[in-house]
Amino acid sequence: MTQLLVFTDLDGTLLDHHTYSFQPALSTFQALQTFTIPCILNTSKTFAELGELRQSLHHKDPFIIENGAAIYIPKELRLIRDEDHDQYALEDHGHYWLKAFGPHRQTLIDITASLSNRFQFKRFSDMTWQDVAELTGLTEESAKLAMQREFTEPMVWKDSANALNLFRDTLKDTDIQVQKGGRFTHLMGKSCDKARAMLWLSERYADFYQSTVTNMALGDGENDIGMLSKADIPVVVRSPVHAPPEIPGRYDAWLTDAYGPEGWAQAVNKALASRGIL
Structure with a gap:
């Protein structure tokens, strides 16, 4: 067996x-x-x-x-x-x-940094633990642990659905995929x-x-x-x-x-x- x-x-x-x-x-x-x-x-x-x-x-x-x-x-x-x-x-x-x-989180942050002038979003790296706790209902300790990401970067997408599709197209030649979740939009490597x-x-x-x-x-x-x-x-x-x-x-x-x-x-x-x- x-x-x-x-x-x-x-x-x-x-x-x-x-x-x-x-x-x-x-x-x-x-x-x-x-x-x-x-x-x-x-x-x-x-x-x-x-x-x-x-x-x-x-x-x-x-x-x-x-x-x-x-x-x-x-x-x-x-x-x-x-x-x-x-x-x-x-x-x-x-x-x-x-x-x-996939790439480490910092690569995701670096690649998308230049796009903040074209699209409206707020990444975990732009937030405090208080922001994450308010968005998720997590306790302080849990919010801080959730923010210790290594290979993915959640973000709050504040732009339109059409803008999100354009955002995806902008990243199509990189090693980054964009996944839309219930609360957050997630950046991660295409092989993840x-x-x-x-x-x-x-x-x-x-x-x-x-x-x-x-x-x-x-x-x-x-x-x-x-x-x-x-x-x-x-x-x-x-x-x-x-x-x-x-x-x-x-x-x-x-x-x-x-x-x-x-x-x-x-x-x-x-x-x-x-x-x-x-």
């Missing part, structure tokens, strides 16, 4: 949409750790935002930040051989190897994608195990569709606030009965049971 890898979104998936609690999923999460099944967090959150959560979960596996912009791989896992660091263009980040899929990061890391695990691997991906939102569409076992976790996203061409996708972390646990337990583990 192939090695199972679990890739999971956080907000609304492993974490409850309203309370951000992972308690309903904790025993199942710990079962993955007991059976040494990697559980890779694949989130829009920053490295700084994940610190406390990973400590609470005793999470030791790699994690993907800022919607696929980069992967942090703990060195203690020995997932990457010493002779392969240069081949995979990894950066030394203390206790981690860092794989970036949850699915691409998942597949790259899966290849490293296949090399490590010297065998094929099976990807299970769990998510609840539109930004998880790419990841779910490329997974061997795609799981749509039911949300209490929006309809389940459709996964094009994947009629085999699981849809949980329960919401958030309770649904997450049901799906992971089902996968473990199918392997005779639970």
